[in-house]
Amino acid sequence: MLLDLSIRELHEGFVQKKFSIVDVVSECYATVEKFQGKLNAFISIVDRGTALKEARAKDISFSESSPLLYGIPFVLKDSYVSCAVRTTCASRVLGDFTSPYNATVLQKLLDKGAVLIGKMNMDAWGHGATSENTDFGSVHNPWNLDRVAGGSSGGCGAAIASRMAAFAIGEDTGGSIRNPAAWCSISGMKVSYGRVSRYGCIAYASSFDTVGPMAKTAEDCAVVLQSIAGNDPYDATSSPHSVPDYISTLTSKSIKGVRIGVPKELFGEGLGKEIRDAVLKTRDVFVNMGVEIKEVSMSLLDYGIPVYYLIGLSETSSNLARYDGVRYGNGRPYFSDETMRRIMIGTHALSTGYYDQYYRKAQRVRTMFIREYEKMLSECDVVLMPVTPTHATKIGELISDPLQNLLVDVYTVSQNPVGIPSLAIPCGFSSDGLPIGMQYRTIIGIETHAELKTVSKMFCGCINDPFHAPAPNTYTCPVCLGLPGALPVPNKKAIEWTLKLGLALGCKVNLFSKFDRKHYFYPDLPKGYQISQYDLPFCFDGILKTNEGDVRIRRVHLEEDTGKLIHDTVNSGQVTLIDFNRGGVPLVEIVTEPDIHSATQAKEYTKKLRQIIRYLDISDCDMEKGGMRLEANISLQEIKTQNAEIKDTDETLPGYKVELKNINSFRFLERGIVYEIERQKQLLDKGETPVQETRGYNPSKDETFTQRVKESAEDYRYFPDPDIPPIRFKEEYIESIRKTIPELPQAIVERWSREYGINSKAGEILAEEPEKGKIYNEAILDIHSRQEPTDKFANFIANQPTDWGSKVISTEAILTAFRKSIVVDEIQDSEITVVISVVLKTNQDIVRQYVSGKEQVLNFLIGSVMKELKKKIDVSRVQKLIVESIQKEYTAS
Amino acid sequence: MADIISKETVEHVARLARLNLTPEQVAKIQPQLFTVLEYMSKIQKLETDGIPETAQVTGLENVLREDMVEEKRMLSQGQALCNARKVHDGFFVVDAVLKEF
Numbered sequence: 002m003l004l005d006l007s008i009r010e011l012h013e014g015f016v017q018k019k020f021s022i023v024d025v026v027s028e029c030y031a032t033v034e035k036f037q038g039k040l041n042a043f044i045s046i047v048d049r050g051t052a053l054k055e056a057r058a059k060d061i062s063f064s065e066s067s068p069l070l071y072g073i074p075f076v077l078k079d080s081y082v083s084c085a086v087r088t089t090c091a092s093r094v095l096g097d098f099t100s101p102y103n104a105t106v107l108q109k110l111l112d113k114g115a116v117l118i119g120k121m122n123m124d125a126w127g128h129g130a131t132s133e134n135t136d137f138g139s140v141h142n143p144w145n146l147d148r149v150a151g152g153s154s155g156g157c158g159a160a161i162a163s164r165m166a167a168f169a170i171g172e173d174t175g176g177s178i179r180n181p182a183a184w185c186s187i188s189g190m191k192v193s194y195g196r197v198s199r200y201g202c203i204a205y206a207s208s209f210d211t212v213g214p215m216a217k218t219a220e221d222c223a224v225v226l227q228s229i230a231g232n233d234p235y236d237a238t239s240s241p242h243s244v245p246d247y248i249s250t251l252t253s254k255s256i257k258g259v260r261i262g263v264p265k266e267l268f269g270e271g272l273g274k275e276i277r278d279a280v281l282k283t284r285d286v287f288v289n290m291g292v293e294i295k296e297v298s299m300s301l302l303d304y305g306i307p308v309y310y311l312i313g314l315s316e317t318s319s320n321l322a323r324y325d326g327v328r329y330g331n332g333r334p335y336f337s338d339e340t341m342r343r344i345m346i347g348t349h350a351l352s353t354g355y356y357d358q359y360y361r362k363a364q365r366v367r368t369m370f371i372r373e374y375e376k377m378l379s380e381c382d383v384v385l386m387p388v389t390p391t392h393a394t395k396i397g398e399l400i401s402d403p404l405q406n407l408l409v410d411v412y413t414v415s416q417n418p419v420g421i422p423s424l425a426i427p428c429g430f431s432s433d434g435l436p437i438g439m440q441y442r443t444i445i446g447i448e449t450h451a452e453l454k455t456v457s458k459m460f461c462g463c464i465n466d467p468f469h470a471p472a473p474n475t476y477t478c479p480v481c482l483g484l485p486g487a488l489p490v491p492n493k494k495a496i497e498w499t500l501k502l503g504l505a506l507g508c509k510v511n512l513f514s515k516f517d518r519k520h521y522f523y524p525d526l527p528k529g530y531q532i533s534q535y536d537l538p539f540c541f542d543g544i545l546k547t548n549e550g551d552v553r554i555r556r557v558h559l560e561e562d563t564g565k566l567i568h569d570t571v572n573s574g575q576v577t578l579i580d581f582n583r584g585g586v587p588l589v590e591i592v593t594e595p596d597i598h599s600a601t602q603a604k605e606y607t608k609k610l611r612q613i614i615r616y617l618d619i620s621d622c623d624m625e626k627g628g629m630r631l632e633a634n635i636s637l638q639e640i641k642t643q644n645a646e647i648k649d650t651d652e653t654l655p656g657y658k659v660e661l662k663n664i665n666s667f668r669f670l671e672r673g674i675v676y677e678i679e680r681q682k683q684l685l686d687k688g689e690t691p692v693q694e695t696r697g698y699n700p701s702k703d704e705t706f707t708q709r710v711k712e713s714a715e716d717y718r719y720f721p722d723p724d725i726p727p728i729r730f731k732e733e734y735i736e737s738i739r740k741t742i743p744e745l746p747q748a749i750v751e752r753w754s755r756e757y758g759i760n761s762k763a764g765e766i767l768a769e770e771p772e773k774g775k776i777y778n779e780a781i782l783d784i785h786s787r788q789e790p791t792d793k794f795a796n797f798i799a800n801q802p803t804d805w806g807s808k809v810i811s812t813e814a815i816l817t818a819f820r821k822s823i824v825v826d827e828i829q830d831s832e833i834t835v836v837i838s839v840v841l842k843t844n845q846d847i848v849r850q851y852v853s854g855k856e857q858v859l860n861f862l863i864g865s866v867m868k869e870l871k872k873k874i875d876v877s878r879v880q881k882l883i884v885e886s887i888q889k890e891y892t893a894s
Numbered sequence: 895m896a897d898i899i900s901k902e903t904v905e906h907v908a909r910l911a912r913l914n915l916t917p918e919q920v921a922k923i924q925p926q927l928f929t930v931l932e933y934m935s936k937i938q939k940l941e942t943d944g945i946p947e948t949a950q951v952t953g954l955e956n957v958l959r960e961d962m963v964e965e966k967r968m969l970s971q972g973q974a975l976c977n978a979r980k981v982h983d984g985f986f987v988v989d990a991v992l993k994e995f
Contacts, residue, residue, distance in 0.1 A: 101973040195952050208950045237957035238950065307934040318911060325912070327988055329977030333912055341913055342923055345904070346930055348911040359934065364947035366937050371948060403926050404933060420951030455961045462964025473984040474974045478967045482974060494961035515949075522912045524988045529912075568990060571982050578985035581974070716910055726954035 003028050004164035007217065008224045011167060012069050022063065022072035022116070025167070026056040029074045029118050032165045039146055041138045042159040044079045045086045046119040055116055069224055071114035076166040078154050079120040080127060080203045081212075082486045083107055086117070090203045091135040092125035093335040094324050095485065102479050104201025104486055105233050106170055106212050113228050118166045121156030126321065126340055127174050127205035129153050130409040132181070133400040134339040141396065142184060144430075148393040151181030157215045158185035168216040168225050174205045175309050176388070176413030178213050179425035183388035186427040189215040190222040191413070194420035195240040197226070198233030201486040204320040206313035207238075208723035209417035219426060223247040237490045237725050257291035262381030264299035267412070272390050275431040280387045283428040287385075295381045301373050304366055305415035306407060311350050311363035312418060316723060318347030319518050322529020323483040327579070342403055351520075351718035360720060367418045374419045386412050388425045441637035441685065443678050444655065445597035446555075448632040449610055451620040452562060452586050453495050459561045459587040460489030460532060467565070468626050473580035481561075481585030483527030488724050491516065495559060495587035496539065496728070497738060498619040502589060503540025503557040504739050505613055511537045512735075515727040516559075520718045524579055525564040533560035533590075535719040545593075545609060546747065549602040553594040562586040565627075583627075589620070595634070600674035604667050607631055612746050616771045624665045631664045633674060636691075637681045660695045661705060673698035676705050749774060757781055757791040763799035779812040780819070794819050826872040830882065836869045837879075837886045848891055859883065899928045 003025050006014065014020050030049045037043055052074075059072045082088045082100035089095050103111070111117070124134040132140035132155025140155035142148040143163040150159040154171035158181030161169050171178040173191040182189025190213045197212035204210060214225035230244045263284060268277055288294060321344055326332025336344065350359035377384060389409055399406040416423045458465050461480035470476050479487035500510060517535040543554030564584035566577050591610060597603050611622045611629060622629040636655040661677060664670045676698070681691045696705040721727075744752075750764035759767075759781070767777040777798060784794050797819050840862060841848050850858045862883050863876060870879075904924050908915045915923065971984050980987035 096977075098977055101969050101976070102967070194950075195954075234959065238952045238954065240952070241954070304937050304940060307937040310930070311934055311937070322912075326979065327986055328974075331979075334914060336913065338919075338922075341915070341919070342926055342930075344911045344913060345907050345923060345927060349899075349903070349907045349927065349931070352907065352910060358938070359931075361947060362937055362942060364949060365942035365945045366940055367948040368945050369940065369942070371951070404929055407930075418948075418951070457961050457963045461967070462959070462962060463968055464963050464965075472971055474971050474986070475984075477969050477974045478964075479969070480967075482969070490957065490959045492961050493958040496958065520910075524986075524991060566991065567985070571987065575990035576982070577988050577991045578982060579988065580985055718910070721949035723950050726950065726952050726957045728958075729955045 002164055004032070004167060005217075008069060008073055008167055008221045011073060012071070015063055015067075015072055016065050022056045022060045023053060025072070026052055026074050026116055026118075029164075029166055032163060033118070036143070036163050036165065040141045040143055040150070040159045040163060042122055042140055042150075042156040042163070042165065043076070043119045044089055044091060044122050044137050044156070047086060047117055052116060052118060059114060059116070068113040068228070070110065070228055072116060073114075073168070074116045074118050074166045075110060075225075076118050076157060076160050076169045077107060077120050078123055078157050078169070078171050080123060080172050080205075081107055081120075081170065082201045082203065082484070083117075083120065086120050088120070088203070088485065089137070090126055090485065091123045091137055092337070092340070093136045093331060094125075094326075094333065095330045098329050098485065100201075100479075100484065100486075102201065102484070102487075105198035105235060106229050107201065109229050110170070121154070121160060121169065123156055124153035124177075124339075125337055126203070126317065127153040127172060127177055127210075128317070128337075128340050128343050129400075130176065130180055130406060131394060131396075131399050132156065133396065134337055136335075136337065139396050142393050144186065145393070147395055149184070149396055149399075151184035151389075151393060153177040153181075154189075154215065155181045158182055158187060158189070161185065161187045161215055161217060168214055168221055170225075170229070171213060171215045172202055172205075173211050173213055173413075173417070174209045175313060175417050176410040178211075178215055179388045179413050179423060180409065182215055182425040183427070184393035186430065187215060187217055188219050188222050188427065189213070189425045190219075190226060191416060191423040191425075192226065192230070193240070193422045194417075195236075195238050196422070197229050198231075198236040198239045199486075200233055200235040200239075200488050203485040204316075206316040206417075206723075207320060208316060209309070209313055211417070219424065220248075220251055222424070223251050235490065236488050238488075238723070255291075256287070258293065259383065260293045260295050260381040261287055262295050262297035262377055262384045264297050264302070264377070264384060264386065266299050266302045267386055271408075271411070272387060273392065276387050276390065276392070279429040279431065280385065284385060297377045297380055297384065299373065299377065299384075299415075301366070301370055302411075302415070305370070305418075306411055308363045308366045308370060308418050309410070309414035310346070310407060311359050312367065314343050314347035315351045315360050315720060316347070318344045318351065319520060319530055319718070319720070322520060322522065323485075323527060325522060325524070325529060327524050328482055328527060329484070339400070339403070339406075348718065351720060353716045356718075370415055371419050374416075374421060378421075388413060392431055441682055442640050443598050444595045444636050444638055445603055445674065446595040446634045447593045447597060447603060447606060448634070449591045449607060450562075450630045450632075451589050451591075451611075451614055451622055452583075452628045453498050453589055453620050455492055455494045455498070455587055457492060458585040459492050459495055459559070460585060463585065465586050467583035467586060468623065468628070470582040473578075473582060476582040477584070481527070482581055483529075489532060489722070491725060491728075492587060498587075498617070499539050499557060499559040499589050500730075500735065500738050501617055501742060502591070502614060502619060503543060504735070505617055505742050505745060506540070506543035506545060506554050506557065506591070508540035508543035508554060508557055510540055510730060510735050512730045512732070513537065513727065514539050514730075516722045516725045517719045518722050519560075521715065523563070524577060525566050525584070527564065527581065527584060531560060531563065532722055532725070534558035545606060545613075547602050547605045547609065549599060549605070550596065552596045552602075552606050555592045555594050557589060557591050560588050560590060562588040597633075600671045600678070603633060603674050604671040607670060608667055609746075612769065616743055616745055616774075618771070624667075627665065631670050633661045633664070633670060634658045635661060635674060635677050635681070637678065637685055639685075657691055657693045659691055659693070661698065662695050662708065663697050669698050669700055672700070672703055673705050676703065680705065743771075746774065749778065753778075753781065753791075753795070757785055757795075759792055759795040763792075763795040766799040767795060776812050776815060780815050783812065783816060784819075789820075790823075793823060797822055823875075825874050828870070828872055828874055833866070833870065833874075833879065833882050834886060836866055837883055838890070840865045840869060841883075841886060841890065848887060851887065852891055899924055899931065
């Protein structure tokens with residue numbers, strides 16, 4: 002058979018025209034036709050005519066300088082997404098998914114001219130060691146049809162062993178390449194973690210998954226790896242190291258003097274005798290080739306399975322969260338028993354109360370494994386181990402026993418948590434009530450979200466402009482749609498801007514930080530988790546000063562926004578429409594400590610925060626459209642005033658909190674909080690505890706309403722996102738960002754007060770918006786330099802109607818308007834007081850109101866006097882004269 | 895040793911994972927989870943005080959992308975929607991969810 006030849010031999014044959022690409026591809030199809038019915042190795046077969054047409058074209062274009070893989074037929078595990086052929090991952094959950102993109106590994110092979118024959122059967126989602134956990138029927142072992150082909154890449158193993166293609170691309174998370182390679186007697190390589198891009202590889206356990214070749218020989222594996230290895234900008238975990246020349250190393254370096262370690266623990270209990278003998282025989286073969294054998298110790302061997310399963314299943318429970326049947330596929334009811342069991346174990350290991358015991362513990366033991374392998378590999382160059390403890394099992398033998406099914410991987414699982422490479426080669430055959438009238442203290446904490454205005458999204462290169470997209474779902478890509486296999490790469494600018502905001506708020510920076518996954522299901526969340534930050538936010542411990550006291554900033558972190566939901570009626574049915582143009586937009590979250598004690602303070606805090614963000618020019622903060630969103634956590638705390646000794650207990654927070662959400666204006670936030678304080682006070686006065694819930698604010702009724710009662714605390718199962726390497730900042734970088742922070746409004750107001758005598762109230766109005774603030778600052782400098790009254794200028798601006806500023810576009814225009822306003826008509830005080838006494842007489846009611854303390858009516862009197870005078874005079878002069886007249890004529894005792 | 899996994903725990907975990915298990919499936923999976931977790935619990939025997947956690951083995955840090963739009967990877971509306979079971983006017987469609995969340 003031609004397919005008995007190695008890849009290099011096939012290439013040589015093409016060069017020497019001994020046979021054609023068509024001949025080789027035809028032979029593959031003949032073999033597929035003959036054995037597919039028996040082996041069930043394929044899930045999808047590329048149409049024979051299509052493949053042969055491609056082969057013919059390749060025969061014509063082939064030349065001696067063509068790549069080694071040019072015209073070489075190959076098969077792909079069905080865990081890789083492909084445009085031309087459906088992708089199932091052997092699960093009905095995915096259905097007949099058609100990917101809009103090719104996995105990086107597939108694209109690289111196609112670019113080299115390799116010919117795809119089909120996509121291979123496997124354990125669904127990689128969950129299994131026998132390729133029996135598949136919705137497409139078990140894969141049978143080509144050496145014995147009653148036995149399994151191993152897993153999870155069983156279809157690949159069976160196809161190569163039976164010569165249906167020259168090589169296969171498998172995927173190995175804990176043995177999925179090596180186990181079927183062993184049981185089908187072929188070679189299979191689990192590469193170093195990150196050596197080959199995972200982009201487009203449907204994730205089982207992200208921090209373990211590796212993409213590797215399966216072929217007849219180690220040399221064929223080297224040839225394939227040479228073409229698929231290397232850094233990929235779409236996979237942040239792919240290795241930046243250059244790819245060595247594997248092929249020439251194979252031929253130019255002798256094995257002589259290589260030290261092979263043999264762990265003594267491996268040959269104890271549980272290892273089948275025949276396998277033990279075969280491995281020992283292999284050892285002897287190496288000895289005869291001149292290698293040095295060293296006995297090494299692998300004391301942690303027994304802990305390999307727990308570490309692998311606890312971490313792997315935690316990650317898989319997260320990775321499989323995206324299969325909700327909304328954007329693609331049939332949905333979660335279609336998961337097999339084995340996959341449901343794995344999701345359940347992983348979810349449990351990450352859940353509150355078990356996280357430390359399982360997930361965190363396993364991550365620590367993982368470190369111990371890394372140290373043990375470091376030690377072993379300092380004593381030898383390679384470790385020799387059996388791949389599996391037993392031979393290929395009978396079909397049906399392991400599928401019903403979850404524990405035994407997993408113990409098959411005992412030898413292969415420990416390399417994946419460590420990340421080192423491992424090659425399987427064949428070595429023979431065998432057979433949580435108060436009296437009325439209590440006093441309460443309002444406790445409010447505020448969470449603010451703002452969408453950063455970077456040009457691209459947070460983890461992909463999609464356009465970040467959701468409010469101006471031409472139509473729904475037009476600014477998406479595999480990453481922000483959460484398609485199978487897609488991987489996130491963080492936006493540098495978004496990180497820089499988050500740091501800038503944090504520093505502007507006086508925060509400290511975590512010089513070492515990371516992104517975490519936050520899990521919950523909702524149709525606007527494509528992956529079933531949101532990439533956010535948990536225990537190491539970029540910034541923490543800041544402060545924002547308000548007139549009612551300092552508000553401490555607990556944290557400033559970065560995350561991705563969700564899609565937009567629209568509630569509608571379609572064909573008389575209530576539905577929710579989803580648009581992912583907003584999904585994945587960088588979102589900065591600013592969380593305060595519960596330091597806010599009134600509705601007015603809440604409003605002031607949020608307004609000042611928005612102002613700072615606008616001065617930094619990092620977000621438009623469009624509240625109406627949702628570009629900035631406010632949430633307040635409100636609760637009331639009893640004040641125990643009589644007894645100073647129990648002051649300490651006042652520091653503890655109330656045992657409930659009500660979340661006021663989805664507020665899109667400062668006024669609504671203020672009104673909602675006012676309503677909520679009164680509502681909670683009434684409940685507490687009756688001796689009831691307000692329900693822990695999420696409430697919304699209805700502006701037309703001016704009241705809050707229940708949105709969702711929280712039955713229990715959320716369990717978000719946070720863990721570090723294995724797709725994104727951690728982030729470390731240098732002090733100099735932080736300082737360089739600090740230097741880019743412009744003078745902020747508070748500093749501007751203080752400077753104007755100090756240097757130009759402008760009262761802070763007017764100053765705050767002038768500094769409200771960055772663009773106008775800049776123009777006003779220039780005008781103030783100009784006025785000051787000409788020794789004109791800067792305070793009058795500020796008051797002039799501050800007393801203009803709110804929309805005035807938007808009509809004035811330049812410093813010159815503003816100065817002209819001000820100078821015109823201070824030109825006053827010549828007039829005597831006596832002339833004014835005559836008019837004043839007439840106005841006061843005709844408005845006696847108003848005068849009485851003023852005398853009784855309603856000072857705001859003064860404006861009406863000023864206006865009336867000005868109107869009568871019909872002259873341009875200084876308002877403050879008129880005001881002063883009116884007040885004097887009232888004091889003289891109406892308040893005399 | 896793993897704690898006994900109660901039926902309520904199984905149901906709670908299934909809710910978190912959004913798996914609608916039938917009473918039969920709950921009954922079947924309960925002992926299986928116990929068996930597996932009991933086996934996994936052997937790592938409790940290892941002393942891990944002071945040992946840092948390893949979340950990934952790349953050894954990489956600061957793998958970031960410049961803030962640039964990459965049109966070539968973006969999908970058309972048709973490509974984005976082609977695998978969905980229900981679509982309407984360019985939107986993905988699901989049964990009505992709570993008006994606000």
